[in-house]
Amino acid sequence: MGSDHSLTHALERVLDVWQSMAARNEFTDQTYDKFSLLLGRLGRYAHLRGALTVDDITTDLAEDFITARGRSRHGHVSEAAVATMLLRRSVLRIAFRTLRELGLSDTDPTRDIQLPRRAPGDVRPLTEDEVVSLRHQASFVARPSRHGAAAAFALAGGHSGEIGHIRVRDSIPYAAASGCTAPPRQTLAGAPWTRGP
Numbered sequence: 083m084g085s086d087h088s089l090t091h092a093l094e095r096v097l098d099v100w101q102s103m104a105a106r107n108e109f110t111d112q113t114y115d116k117f118s119l120l121l122g123r124l125g126r127y128a129h130l131r132g133a134l135t136v137d138d139i140t141t142d143l144a145e146d147f148i149t150a151r152g153r154s155r156h157g158h159v160s161e162a163a164v165a166t167m168l169l170r171r172s173v174l175r176i177a178f179r180t181l182r183e184l185g186l187s188d189t190d191p192t193r194d195i196q197l198p199r200r201a202p203g204d205v206r207p208l209t210e211d212e213v214v215s216l217r218h219q220a221s222f223v224a225r226p227s228r229h230g231a232a233a234a235f236a237l238a239g240g241h242s243g244e245i246g247h248i249r250v251r252d253s254i255p256y257a258a259a260s261g262c263t264a265p266p267r268q269t270l271a272g273a274p275w276t277r278g279p
Contacts, residue, residue: 087186092136093125096180120173123147136187144174144191167197213237 097118104114124139127147133139148170154160162170174192181187208216220233 087136089125089128089133089135089138092181092184092186093121093177095184095186096121096177099180099184116169117173117176120170121177124174124177136181137189139191141191141194144171145195148174148192148195148197164198164200168200171195171197208237 100109100114100117103109104111109117124147127150128139128143131143131146133143148167149162151159152162152166171192175190178187178190178192182190216233216237220230
């Protein structure tokens with residue numbers, strides 16, 4: 083099905099679909115930017131490995147890309163973190179699903195790639211000292227921001243994926259539950275934990 087489609091053309095078509103999804107708010111702009119960046123990296127990586135068509139992306143090539151070493155946030159070359167590998171695999175899966183929908187491929191080279199699970203020990207509750215420090219940092223900022231509300235939401239048990247969807251009406255109960263001192267019905271802009279010194 084996909085053997086006569088150049089990889090460059092196919093990836094451009096995927097990006098076109100993703101861009102239209104972002105325009106319809108099916109992808110956030112941030113997701114589109116991240117996914118397109120990774121898809122571009124895949125294209126360059128595959129080209130360097132001699133892959134010219136969609137069918138040249140084999141399971142081995144996909145696994146090599148997913149587990150490839152990269153630069154840490156400190157600029158050092160290191161092994162790929164589990165979260166990075168999971169993100170790369172997800173982007174490839176979505177790309178190949180899009181290719182199948184476009185009729186440019188009928189495969190998914192990531193289907194049988196097994197990756198390590200996130201270690202359960204990677205996540206732990208904050209210590210009391212860390213909570214105090216977080217509250218302090220969120221309370222004393224140079225200018226008003228959402229950081230105080232996000233900190234209050236997180237301290238009250240909100241998940242990181244939910245923080246971007248905080249609305250004013252959601253924030254006051256979380257602020258109260260986390261020990262913040264905003265009076266009821268006060269807007270975020272006037273809450274003490276969102277103001278600077």
